[in-house]
Every structure is written in structure tokens, then in C-alpha cells.
Amino acid sequence: MTTLIDYRLEGQVALIGLARPPVNALGQPLRAALAEAFERALADAQVCAVVIHGQGRAFSAGADISEFGSPAAFATPDLASLLCRLAESPKPLVAAIAGTALGGGLETALACGYRISAANATLGLPETRIGLLPGAGGTQRLPRLIGAQAALEMIISGEPVSASKALALGLVDQVVAEGEDLLAAATAFAAARVAESAPAQPAWRHADPAQGLPSQFFDEYAATHARRWKGQLAPVLALQAVQAACSGSLQAGLAKEHALFAQAESSAQSTALRHQFFAQREALKIPGVSKDIALRPVQRVAVIGAGTMGGGIAMNFANAGIPVTLLELKGEALDRGLAQIRKQYDSSVKRGKLTPQQLDARMALITGTLEYADIAQADLVIEAVFERLSIKQNVFRTLDEVCKAGAILATNTSTLDVDLIAAVTRRPQDVIGLHFFSPANIMRLLEVVRGRETSAQVLATTLDLARRIDKIAVVSGVCFGFIGNRMLEPYAREAHRLVLEGATPAQVDGVLTDLGLAMGVLSMYDLAGIDVGYLVRESRREAIAHDASYFKLADELYSHGHYGQKTGRGFYRYEGRERIEDYEVVACAEVLAHELGIARRAISNEEIHDRCLFMLINEGIQLLDDGIAQRSGDIDLVWINGYGFPAWLGGPLHYAERLGLGRVLAGIEHYREQLGGYGQMWFEPAPLLQRLVAAGHARIQRL
Numbered sequence: 141m142t143t144l145i146d147y148r149l150e151g152q153v154a155l156i157g158l159a160r161p162p163v164n165a166l167g168q169p170l171r172a173a174l175a176e177a178f179e180r181a182l183a184d185a186q187v188c189a190v191v192i193h194g195q196g197r198a199f200s201a202g203a204d205i206s207e208f209g210s211p212a213a214f215a216t217p218d219l220a221s222l223l224c225r226l227a228e229s230p231k232p233l234v235a236a237i238a239g240t241a242l243g244g245g246l247e248t249a250l251a252c253g254y255r256i257s258a259a260n261a262t263l264g265l266p267e268t269r270i271g272l273l274p275g276a277g278g279t280q281r282l283p284r285l286i287g288a289q290a291a292l293e294m295i296i297s298g299e300p301v302s303a304s305k306a307l308a309l310g311l312v313d314q315v316v317a318e319g320e321d322l323l324a325a326a327t328a329f330a331a332a333r334v335a336e337s338a339p340a341q342p343a344w345r346h347a348d349p350a351q352g353l354p355s356q357f358f359d360e361y362a363a364t365h366a367r368r369w370k371g372q373l374a375p376v377l378a379l380q381a382v383q384a385a386c387s388g389s390l391q392a393g394l395a396k397e398h399a400l401f402a403q404a405e406s407s408a409q410s411t412a413l414r415h416q417f418f419a420q421r422e423a424l425k426i427p428g429v430s431k432d433i434a435l436r437p438v439q440r441v442a443v444i445g446a447g448t449m450g451g452g453i454a455m456n457f458a459n460a461g462i463p464v465t466l467l468e469l470k471g472e473a474l475d476r477g478l479a480q481i482r483k484q485y486d487s488s489v490k491r492g493k494l495t496p497q498q499l500d501a502r503m504a505l506i507t508g509t510l511e512y513a514d515i516a517q518a519d520l521v522i523e524a525v526f527e528r529l530s531i532k533q534n535v536f537r538t539l540d541e542v543c544k545a546g547a548i549l550a551t552n553t554s555t556l557d558v559d560l561i562a563a564v565t566r567r568p569q570d571v572i573g574l575h576f577f578s579p580a581n582i583m584r585l586l587e588v589v590r591g592r593e594t595s596a597q598v599l600a601t602t603l604d605l606a607r608r609i610d611k612i613a614v615v616s617g618v619c620f621g622f623i624g625n626r627m628l629e630p631y632a633r634e635a636h637r638l639v640l641e642g643a644t645p646a647q648v649d650g651v652l653t654d655l656g657l658a659m660g661v662l663s664m665y666d667l668a669g670i671d672v673g674y675l676v677r678e679s680r681r682e683a684i685a686h687d688a689s690y691f692k693l694a695d696e697l698y699s700h701g702h703y704g705q706k707t708g709r710g711f712y713r714y715e716g717r718e719r720i721e722d723y724e725v726v727a728c729a730e731v732l733a734h735e736l737g738i739a740r741r742a743i744s745n746e747e748i749h750d751r752c753l754f755m756l757i758n759e760g761i762q763l764l765d766d767g768i769a770q771r772s773g774d775i776d777l778v779w780i781n782g783y784g785f786p787a788w789l790g791g792p793l794h795y796a797e798r799l800g801l802g803r804v805l806a807g808i809e810h811y812r813e814q815l816g817g818y819g820q821m822w823f824e825p826a827p828l829l830q831r832l833v834a835a836g837h838a839r840i841q842r843l
């Protein structure tokens with residue numbers, strides 16, 4: 141017997157323990173070992189029942205995601221066939237679930253006749269999140285166990301359920317109370333089934349999974365979700381698979397599921413989402429920051445500035461049960477900030493997302509103050525005051541005076557030099573950038589900006605903290621705009637310039653949203669504020685002064701007080717929530733183009749795509765070469781989680797690999813020629829891109 145399985149006998153019951161740390165992913169070797177152990181139990185006349193359990197922290201996290209895209213994913217024994225074999229067992233099988241049972245892990249449990257779970261277990265089918273659908277019987281067995289509607293919810297949302305919910309759904313037969321021995325309970329449960337001669341596979345509770353559902357149920361479900369699923373393959377295929385469970389035999393349904401799964405597995409979307417899965421985990425591995433580093437305790441947090449960002453940042457900590465003190469300059473600003481936080485929680489209560497008791501508990505964790513003395517004992521202080529270096533430096537001078545030794549001092553600056561902020565303190569090793577995105581309590585991205593002197597311990601502690609407040613952390617070096625906003629600049633520049641050259645804002649944005657971006661870049665500027673963009677440009681006019689063209693239109697909007705959504709006009713007009721094309725903006729672009737000597741022409745959608753996207757990609761590659769970003773996956777994570785880039789395209793650099801690096805380079809060179817002086821100025825291929833293409837590399841990496 142291989143070490144991947146722990147095989148034991150307890151009387152008449154064989155215990156098969158999956159033993160592949162860290163999460164018992166069902167790769168080919170574990171599948172083979174499980175098959176072998178199962179056959180051994182069947183062949184042993186002394187064995188009357190079998191318990192399958194997971195050693196370590198998971199029952200099983202499902203198929204080994206790293207096998208997908210290679211023949212190993214379906215290598216013998218493939219999971220679907222193995223589970224069919226388990227489901228035919230003449231001896232009762234009991235899945236004993238502790239920790240997580242996800243994807244193929246839960247499907248393994250579904251192939252067993254019985255399931256018993258620990259109170260803290262979570263069970264789910266998250267395959268659609270990586271562009272797949274349950275492909276080892278989950279779409280067929282789950283509806284037969286808990287009904288089509290509940291099964292569809294679990295499969296489409298990918299959201300795991302708790303043990304108690306699983307019991308209520310009929311997904312598990314018994315939940316073992318906390319503190320009780322799950323394995324002993326499962327063994328006793330199995331022995332009891334033997335004693336009562338219970339069938340190895342009890343009859344399905346929902347032999348007709350769609351019973352009671354309206355005849356148009358699936359069509360209506362698809363229609364309701366059409367907008368959310370726009371452009372995505374996996375949910376559509378998953379729906380078809382569950383529909384198949386309602387219209388034929390189990391065998392036919394399994395065959396259909398297999399075909400749909402193969403389609404999803406080979407899709408570019410699933411490849412992209414799997415890339416994202418691993419990128420998210422890789423992002424936490426920082427060269428020079430060992431996993432064993434002792435973390436600083438963070439039990440009390442303070443936030444300076446109770447404006448848009450400060451309030452949202454404070455909510456993150458209160459949501460995670462961490463007390464937070466909010467410091468402002470003036471009482472009115474503090475009251476406004478606290479009232480704004482309460483308003484947001486109130487709205488969550490109205491939407492049923494929070495109970496009134498939770499609201500009270502969270503507000504109780506947030507304390508306001510005007511006194512620095514009140515934050516002297518904070519373990520972490522996050523500054524979120526106005527974006528001006530001198531103001532931030534003053535705040536940090538004060539923090540250096542008042543904060544206890546060992547406190548982490550963070551800035552939420554979106555563009556300023558973290559090293560210049562750290563330099564005014566006597567403890568630059570404790571200073572770090574924590575760049576939250578707006579709304580800070582909602583957006584999952586957190587750019588962690590590692591200053592020149594930031595210590596490894598401070599970095600490791602903030603990465604751990606990010607996990608505690610459910611953020612996706614990506615480490616960036618110090619440069620203007622860090623990873624995200626620095627890439628935004630060339631991307632947005634092309635969008636602005638294209639409007640001068642003859643495209644309309646709606647055409648530019650339409651190309652981007654058709655690609656799957658949550659929002660076009662010009663709509664995004666309207667949302668963030670034309671005035672905010674103006675102030676950022678003001679702060680660095682020198683750096684962009686050599687090209688007076690592209691930002692002229694935005695400057696013009698600013699001079700008319702058209703700040704975007706907040707004033708009802710920007711690149712568009714706004715009536716309530718409705719966005720309307722503004723022909724005056726087009727007229728204004730015509731006048732400006734004439735003044736600037738830009739010939740207006742019809743612009744193709746392809747040109748919009750290539751110019752915006754290739755410039756975005758080019759800057760990302762440059763950031764990698766500069767060492768600001770450590771890996772291309774980090775850059776992809778930033779754009780997916782902070783800028784609405786579609787996850788199923790894998791992020792801009794993964795998308796570039798899919799398009800072909802040669803095509804991206806050729807496109808940049810093409811526009812360098814075609815756009816005259818403007819092209820010569822901006823369409824400069826990143827040297828790393830040139831090197832990658834010259835060396836024939838398909839993947840973006842440092843070279």
C-alpha cells in the first residue's frame with residue numbers, strides 16, 4: 141500500500157484515509173491509491189463496510205487543479221470512473237468529512253452511500269470559479285440527493301455550505317458534535333448500517349430532482365442570470381448538466397456531464413481562471429520572506445482620516461472583529477465619517493446582509509478620536525489623509541513620536557513615494573504602503589507596497605493581515621502609481637487620445653466592456669471624478685508635459701466643472717443612473733483635435749482594442765522588468781481584482797500570452813509607425829517584450 145493512503149481495520153469496518161498533504165487533492169497517484177485501497181476492502185471478506193476520510197485539514201479539496209490542461213487530469217483511473225466504481229460498492233461506504241470537502245472531494249462523498257460530517261466542515265462544488273463544472277458525477281448525484289434547485293444554487297454559486305446547512309439540505313446524514321471523534325462516530329455509523337443490513341446505496345431522496353419545479357424553471361434561471369454570466373462559459377454548461385439530471389437516467393446524465401466537463405476543461409476561460417487560482421497563492425510567496433518568520437501581533441488598528449477611504453478601511457477591520465480607532469482633525473469630519481460608516485452598515489441591514497445585532501457589534505468596534513494619544517498603543521496605523529506628500533509626511537512625523545515601538549505604520553497613498561514618507565520617521569523598516577481600492581470595504585485587492593527599507597517581518601505581518609480581512613494581497617515595489625495605477629496611465633491615455641482622433645467615448649468603452657471589462661475606462665474616470673484625474677495630472681505635469689495632446693479633453697471637461705457622475709456631466713451626461721452619450725463632448729473633441737492638428741478619422745474597434753490593451757500589456761511587462769512586480773501573475777491579479785478586468789481572460793498578461801506575444805509586439809510597432817510623432821513618443825515596445833519574442837517565449841517571465 142502506498143503512503144498516500146492510510147488503511148486500517150476497525151472490526152468489520154475498513155478505514156481508508158486520504159493522506160496527501162496539504163489538502164488531499166485527487167491527483168492521479170492518489171486516485172490510483174484510493175482505487176487500490178477500495179478494491180482491497182471489497183476483496184477482504186472480513187470487511188463489511190468502509191469509511192473514507194481525509195487526514196490533515198481537509199477531507200479533500202477535489203481534483204488536482206494542476207493536472208488540468210494535461211493528460212494527467214484524465215489518466216487512469218480518472219475520477220469520474222473511479223467514483224462510479226465506488227458507487228457500485230456492495231458494501232456500505234461512509235464518507236467521514238472533516239475540514240473541507242470541495243469539488244471532486246465532495247463528489248467522492250456523494251459517490252458513497254452515506255455521509256457524516258464534523259460540525260466545522262464545509263462542503264461545496266466551487267468548480268465554476270475555475271471555469272469548470274463538477275465533472276465526477278456532482279451535477280448528477282447532488283440533484284438526486286437534495287433536489288435540482290438547491291443543487292443548482294450550490295453548483296452555480298460555488299459557495300460552500302456549513303455542516304448544519306448540509307444536514308438541513310439532506311447532503312449529509314449526520315453531523316458529529318464539536319469535540320466528538322468523527323472517525324469513531326463514522327465507524328459506529330458504518331457498523332450500525334451493517335447491523336441493520338442497510339443497503340449499500342440507499343434510494344435517492346429526489347429520484348425526480350425537478351419534481352415540483354415549474355416547467356420553465358431552467359429557462360427562467362438562465363434568463364435571470366444572463367447578465368451576470370455575460371461572456372462566461374462554465375455556468376451555462378453547469379446549468380445544462382443539472383438540466384440533464386432532470387431529464388434522463390443517471391448513466392445518460394453522467395455521459396452528458398462528462399462531455400460538458402471536457403468542453404469546459406479545454407476552454408481558454410478555464411485555463412485563465414486556473415492561472416488566477418495559482419497566481420493568488422503564488423502572490424503570497426515573497427523571495428526573502430520565509431514562511432516561518434515570526435509575525436507581529438495585530439490586535440488593535442488605527443486609521444488616520446475618516447474620509448472616503450479611511451471609513452471603508454476601518455470597516456474592513458470591524459468586519460473581521462478587530463477593534464479600530466478612527467482619527468480625524470476636526471469633530472465634524474469625524475462625525476461625518478462615522479455617520480457614513482453607519483449608513484453603509486444600515487444599508488447592509490436593509491438588504492438582509494447583516495443583522496441589527498451585527499451592525500451594533502461592528503459599530504462598537506469602531507471608536508472615533510481627535511487625539512493621537514488614543515492611538516499610541518495601536519499595532520498597526522493606516523494613514524488615509526489627503527494625497528499630498530507634505531501632509532502625509534507631517535502625519536508620519538507625529539506617528540513616529542506617539543506610536544509604540546514595533547507598531548506598523550502604513551500609508552494608503554495611491555501615487556506618492558512610500559520611501560519619502562518613511563524617510564521622515566526614525567523607523568523606516570516599520571513603514572509600508574497598504575493601497576486599498578475604493579470602496580475599500582468591498583474591493584478585494586490590496587496592493588502592499590514594499591518600501592526600500594520595509595522589513596520582511598512587517599511585510600509578512602501585513603500579508604497575513606490581508607488574509608484576515610479577506611483581501612487579495614499583491615506586493616508592489618515603489619514607483620508612481622505602483623502596479624495598478626501605473627498601468628492605468630497608458631491604457632487610459634489611449635482611450636482619451638482615441639476620442640480626439642475620432643472615436644466616441646461610448647465606442648471606446650463599448651470595445652472594452654465587450655471584451656468583458658466591468659466598465660469602460662472613460663466611464664471609470666467619470667465615476668472616480670474628472671477632478672481627481674486632473675489633480676493627479678497636476679501633481680506630475682512635468683512628467684507628461686512633452687505630450688500636450690491626450691489629456692486636453694479631460695482638462696477641458698474639468699475647466700467646465702464637468703467632473704463626471706457627481707456633477708451629472710463628464711465624458712457622458714447622467715440622468716439618475718442612466719448614462720447618455722454627450723454630443724457636446726464629441727464637438728469639443730473636434731475643436732481640440734483641430735487646434736492640436738490631429739486629423740480625425742473613422743476608428744475601428746480593432747484599433748481601440750489593440751491600442752488600449754497593448755499599451756496596458758506593454759506597461760505591465762515593463763513593470764516586471766523593472767522589478768516593481770515580481771511575477772506576471774501578480775499583475776494579472778491586480779487588474780482582475782482592482783480594475784474589473786475579466787477573471788476569465790486571466791488578467792492582461794495572461795491575455796497577452798493568449799493573443800501571442802508576437803502579435804502584441806507587432807501591434808505596438810505598427811502604431812509606432814502609423815501614428816507619426818504621437819506613435820514615436822508613446823509606442824515604445826518594452827525591451828522585455830522584445831527579448832521574449834526574439835527568444836520565442838510564449839509565456840511572460842523575466843529574462
Ligand code: 3HC
Nearest residue numbers: 163165201202203204205206242243244266274275276421
Ligand atoms: N488542486 C491542487 N492544489 C490545490 C488544490 C487543488 N484542488 N487545492 C489547494 N491546493 C494547493 C494550493 O495551491 C496551495 O498550494 P501551495 O501551498 O503550493 O501554494 C495549497 O494546496 C494550500 O491551499 P491554500 O493556500 O488555498 O490553503 P487554504 O487553507 O487557504 O484553502 C482550500 C484551502 C479551501 C481547499 C483552497 O485551497 C481551495 O479552495 N482549493 C480549491 C478547491 C477547488 O476549487 N476544488 C475543485 C477542484 S476542480 C474539481 O474538483 C473537478 C472535479 O469536479 C472533477
Ligand code: NAI
Nearest residue numbers: 445446447448449450468469473524525526527553554578
Ligand atoms: P478624502 O478627502 O475623502 O478623505 C481624507 C480625510 O482625511 C478627510 O476626512 C480629512 O479631514 C482627513 N484629514 C486630512 N488631513 C488630516 C490629518 N492631518 N489628520 C487627520 N485627518 C486628516 O480622501 P480619500 O479619497 O479618502 O483619500 C485618502 C487617501 O487615500 C489619499 O491618499 C488617496 O490618494 C488614497 N486613495 C484614494 C482612493 C479613492 O478612490 N478615493 C483609492 C485609493 C487610495
